[in-house]
Amino acid sequence: MNKPTQTTIIGLGQTGLSCVSYLAETTNHDITVMDTRQHPPYLETMQQQWPEVEVITGIDKVTLINSDEVIISPGMDARHPAIEAAKARGACIMGDITLFAAKAQAPIIAITGSNGKSTVTMMLAAIARQAGKTVLVGGNIGTPALSLLAEPVPDYYILELSSFQLETVQQLNAYAAVVLNISPDHMDRYDDVMAYQQAKRRIFNGVKHAIINRDDDIVSQWQITAEGSVQSYTDGKPHSAQWGIIEDKGQRYLALGDDVIMAAEQLALTERHNQMNALAAMAMASVMSLPLDAMITALMRFQGLPHRCQLVVKHNNIGWFNDSKATNVGACIAALSGITTQKNVILLAGGVAKQQDFSPLQAICEQKVKAIIVFGLDGQQLATVMPNCVRQYQAQSMKTAVKQAHGIAQAGDIVLMSPACASFDMFQDYQARGDAFINAVEQVVLPHDG
The missing domain is CATH 3.40.1190.10 (Mur-like, catalytic domain)
Known part of the structure; x- marks a missing residue:
């Protein structure tokens, strides 16, 4: 048998686990797994199914530079110095795709x-x-x-x-x-x-x-x-x-x-x-x-996917839309462009900016947005680019943002949660953020029926 390929997989999420499963069962590889987290999400699964595979918490440069190939999960930046060092020593850097x-x-x-x-x-x-x-x-x-x-x-x-x-x-x-x-x-x-x-x-x-x-x-x-x-x-x-x-x-x-x-x-x-x-x-x-x-x-x-301009409820002629998947400025602009032809939007936005430029939002917000409620780490940064005609509010939680929107919304308005930012300052992911919005709408808006 040929000498095993020394393979290091970085990241023990879903993608990393799929790489371990594929390589362990189909090819001649000596596998090591690394993860920057002390408790990777699939560590227990790994230890049960492939106990022979070494798992290192942290990035070990020596292991990497002695690898023939390094398979990095999408969340790992290939510019990491240890990965660059492995590449310089001749390791093949690749992903699961x-x-x-x-x-x-x-x-x-x-x-x-x-x-x-x-x-x-x-x-x-x-x-x-x-x-x-x-x-x-x-x-x-x-x-x-x-x-x-x-x-x-x-x-x-x-x-x-x-x-x-x-x-x-x-x-x-x-x-x-x-x-x-x-x-x-x-x-x-x-x-x-x-x-x-x-x-x-x-x-x-x-x-x-x-x-x-x-x-x-x-x-x-x-x-x-x-x-x-x-x-x-x-x-x-x-x-x-x-x-x-x-x-x-x-x-x-x-x-x-x-x-x-x-x-x-x-x-x-x-x-x-x-x-x-x-x-x-x-x-x-x-x-x-x-x-x-x-x-x-x-x-x-085709009815669409959750968290993408998803109508949560229409109550008292006010539409409440969950667009939590809008994790960047372009997605928020697309939502505002498609959801109305009027200046009747109360926009809920904010989170982690990811070093984006928010200024492209100015023109569309001037046309469509009557008020903005910002939240999250970079919410105030987003607020600074709003035109003067857009009323501004700030909220410390999703439920507070929904309460504020409920207080100012009038018949014919649209309340759109389209954050233009990542979610990980306040939520596990965009799905959790969307679920928080839906739950808040159900608690704040719907009890006012009858």
């Missing part, structure tokens, strides 16, 4: 973007299933990519991929890939916005069919080459054989070239940003040779 791409026996459909990627991923999966295809969905949503390999081979793997997952990818070789949009995010992780953009762009490495958002200032300027085709979509009138919107007598229609496919109002999710999400999913479905009737049926039925 590199391992997955090398072993996948079905076409990979890959989706990334600053905002909308989970929605488009699930839209596309719904279309494929409506067309009778078997698909496995994972990556940055739900199941780690490597865990999908334990299932029977599907017709397609549909992966949502984050910039963190793409950082270490050299050749993804996806059958089809899309970058939905680019807005500054995770600036606490990247040296500059260009590094973030280049991480996203790696999704196109080795791609057969590339899908481009023609309206995005960054993505539309990339010179993408693909073995098969480069298609695009737009919020305006499409070019021949491209996807877009045709407007006629005040109505909007999703179209392929000059051919109308369906009315925007037929979508279950009619907001403007979700029309763009639907166009991206349809463009991907078309290069997968999925039929139009499956696209239409699936999109008419």
Whole structure:
């Protein structure tokens, strides 16, 4: 037997555990696991299932520089000095997506973007299933990519991929890939916005069919080459054989070239940003040779995902919306753009800024927001960019923010919790933040019935 490959896996979350499972059961590796946390979430599982694997709490430079390969989980910054030292000594630095791409026996459909990627991923999966295809969905949503390999081979793997997952990818070789949009995010992780953009762009490495958002200032300027085709979509009138919107007598229609496919109002999710999400999913479905009737049926039925412009309740003609997944400025702008045409929004926002620039919020808030209630670590920083016409409030908890919103909201208003920030100053994750908002709305708003 050949000498085992000395492999160090950094991170013992879901992704790290999937790497251990895959390598321990399929290949000749001598595995060590590291985690910066004293009590990694899957430590007990590791010790039960793979007691022979050494687990180190902390980053051990000596172990790393003696490794043949280092597999880093998405949450670990590859710029860490110990990882850089291992790379300089010849270690191969990779992530789970590199391992997955090398072993996948079905076409990979890959989706990334600053905002909308989970929605488009699930839209596309719904279309494929409506067309009778078997698909496995994972990556940055739900199941780690490597865990999908334990299932029977599907017709397609549909992966949502984050910039963190793409950082270490050299050749993804996806059958089809899309970058939905680019807005500054995770600036606490990247040296500059260009590094973030280049991480996203790696999704196109080795791609057969590339899908481009023609309206995005960054993505539309990339010179993408693909073995098969480069298609695009737009919020305006499409070019021949491209996807877009045709407007006629005040109505909007999703179209392929000059051919109308369906009315925007037929979508279950009619907001403007979700029309763009639907166009991206349809463009991907078309290069997968999925039929139009499956696209239409699936999109008419697709109700969206929790914590993404989710209507919690409409009470006394006031809509309460949970958009906790809006962890950056671009997502908050998209929510405000799609949710109303009036200046009737009470915005709840704040959290961890991640070194973002909040100034792009100014214009849309001047048009749509009547009051803002800020919370969290960088809430006050966000408040400083608000126009004078937006009334400002501050809250120390989600329940207090909801109480304040309830006190000032009037019939016809929309209360939108779209934080434009990460959640980890006050909550475990964006789901917990969204759940806190829903619980607060149920406690504060609904008891006033009857």
